[in-house]
Amino acid sequence: MFENSGRTELSDLGEFGLIDHLAKNVRTFHTATIKGIGDDAAVIDNGNTYNLLSTDMLMEGSHFDLTYTPLKHLGYKAVVSNISDIAAMNGKATHITVSLGMSNRFSLEAIEELYIGILAACNLYQVDLVGGDTTSSAKGLVISIACYGEVAKEKVTYRSGCKEGDLLVVSGDLGAAYLGLHILEREKRIFLERPDFQPDLEGNDYLIQRQLKPEARIDVVAILDSLGIVPTSMIDVSDGLSSELHHLAKQSQLGFTVYEDKLPIDPIAYQRAIDLGLDPTVAMLNGGEDYELLFTVPQSAYEILKKENDLSIIGHAVAAGEGLHLISKSNIKHKLTAQGWKSF
Ligand code: ADP
Ligand code: MG
Secondary structure (H helix, E strand, C coil): CCCCCCCCCHHHHHHHHHHHHHHCCCCCCCCCEEECCCCCCEEEECCCCEEEEEEEEEEECCCECCCCCCHHHHHHHHHHHHHHHHHCCCCEEEEEEEEEEECCCCCHHHHHHHHHHHHHHHHHHCCEEEEEEEEECCCCEEEEEEEEEEECHHHCCCCCCCCCCCEEEEECCCCHHHHHHHHHHHHHHHHHHCCCCCCCCCCCHHHHHHHHCCCCCHHHHHHHHHCCCCCCEEEECCCCHHHHHHHHHHHHCEEEEEEHHHCCCCHHHHHHHHHCCCCHHHHHHHCCCCCCEEEEECHHHHHHHCCCCCEEEEEEEEEHHHCEEEECCCCCEEECCCCCCCCC
């Protein structure tokens, strides 16, 4: 069914190219399958409401480094990233399954730590852990979580659905998780070179917390609901704002104009970026794992949304032909490239 001959390197396709390629040959058999591959979660009609289903896998070495990631936090984050994908459909997560692959390097106590984090997230987000799978792995730790949830039919929000002129909104602040990772990586390098050195994490608590123990913005889903707003499109910020904007643009067949001076950054994150010789705007655009919600609303929602302190209106949707641009603080128009994950 694949019309390929010879050998194609996965690195030539990248993650999204590979998914698109595989998706071409996937057909669905059930009319209840409202949305398959291509959004933050699949959407399945159960008659009264829509069920949502998504899955995420974390691999040691590619997604986390246990030299500075406590297992407790890792478990918590693995659950949160899945709940965030359900939130990105404007839905509520209700159930998860947890599958683990682990090498004999891990003790019972280590896996217990991981589960303390998993269960803490289940408790906070009121999600039931209802199954999973346990296997050995030749090397390292693999955590794969599937998440199930629900949304009222009239409230489901896809990556597609944005209209020209819609306002682009993001919750919370951006870039802090990336800066937290940068600081942890730096301390690791110093530690490897000088094991007698104590890590210097002073004043970076917020950034490190954003990296190691993020939260899913189910509160934003609830706020939008209470304001009577159904976004026209939505995605969660896992790979970075630029990358997510490309997804919204592609699925909605639009472009976006974003204003640098509207991008939300925590003051400590801003200062630390400068200290580290990084551009705070680049951290906001290309840094990932903030798990904020990025969504669009009709212009008529402006008066209501501008009162929400935790939501920033950062730009608007334009015609597809106009592409994706950032208007800098000095009023220069820059093209935005996707900086999504591309490293097989
Ligand atoms: P997210 O970053 O929100 O978790 P991804 O970028 O991982 O989303 O995935 C995008 C879409 O591709 C989703 O609908 C996901 O279910 C689907 N997908 C990812 N990998 C595969 C795969 N190997 N086979 C089929 N669908 C996949
Ligand atoms: Mg997502």
